[in-house]
Amino acid sequence: MLFFRLLMGLTLGYALSRAYTGFAGSVNRAYTTGSTKLLRTLMFMFFISSLITAAFLFNADPTTFGLWINPINFGLLAGGALFGFGMSFSACCDSGVLTDLVTALPRALVTLVFFGMGVFIGFPIERSSEFVTATWLNTGTFETGVFFPDLFKWDGLNGYLGAIVLTALLCGIVVFLSLKFESSRKRNNTYA
Numbered sequence: 001m002l003f004f005r006l007l008m009g010l011t012l013g014y015a016l017s018r019a020y021t022g023f024a025g026s027v028n029r030a031y032t033t034g035s036t037k038l039l040r041t042l043m044f045m046f047f048i049s050s051l052i053t054a055a056f057l058f059n060a061d062p063t064t065f066g067l068w069i070n071p072i073n074f075g076l077l078a079g080g081a082l083f084g085f086g087m088s089f090s091a092c093c094d095s096g097v098l099t100d101l102v103t104a105l106p107r108a109l110v111t112l113v114f115f116g117m118g119v120f121i122g123f124p125i126e127r128s129s130e131f132v133t134a135t136w137l138n139t140g141t142f143e144t145g146v147f148f149p150d151l152f153k154w155d156g157l158n159g160y161l162g163a164i165v166l167t168a169l170l171c172g173i174v175v176f177l178s179l180k181f182e183s184s185r186k187r188n189n190t191y192a
Contacts, residue, residue, distance in 0.1 A: 013098060027087075033192040034185030036178035043171040043178075050167045054149075054160045062141060062149075071144035075132030079122070086114070 026039040057065065070076060087093045090111035097115065100108035126132045135143075139150035152162020185191040 030178065030181065034182055034190055035192075036182045039178045040175050043174050047168060047171045051164060054164055057149075058158065058160050062147070067142070067147075069142040069145035069147055071133065071135030072137045072146060073131060073134055075126070075129065079132075082118075086111070086118070090114075 026036075026042050029038050030036045083093070087096075090097075090107060097108050097112050100111070133144075135145060137146050138144060139146050141147045141150050148163035148166055149159030151166070152159040155162040182191070
């Protein structure tokens with residue numbers, strides 16, 4: 001199993017570095033060039049991974065898989081804003097750092113150091129502060145957070161059909177808005 005995980009890690013790392021696929025890179029590329037192709041590709045990958053996850057969880061007890069369902073609270077909003085600012089300053093996130101280590105070493109190294117510092121500063125706060133541990137919403141299966149299948153228990157497939165449809169709808173909204181943004185950049189001659 002260790003060899004399999006090593007092989008999969010190398011394969012995914014190689015694919016990320018060759019494709020220059022980073023989550024923050026998709027937003028940065030859309031902002032700087034107007035192209036939203038990477039953003040749309042990531043939404044497709046996200047939807048496919050949610051389909052595969054639903055297939056694994058269907059007719060099983062989801063609490064036995066060790067899923068990481070995060071609470072929705074002020075800590076999530078603040079952490080998301082801080083992470084977004086960091087990605088904007090460095091033009092990459094954790095997956096982008098892996099690709100940028102080869103092409104933009106100084107920027108990627110600074111990002112990697114501060115990303116690591118943020119983790120070591122953030123984890124003690126995460127364990128002890130109530131604004132990070134308490135949740136605003138809870139759907140029931142897990143102690144914290146929203147688990148989409150809980151919202152659609154009535155759909156006949158333990159909520160997984162509704163969860164897939166909702167995920168497809170959310171991904172579709174992102175794709176639609178990205179296409180509108182790209183077309184407006186093309187109309188204004190700011191597309192590169």
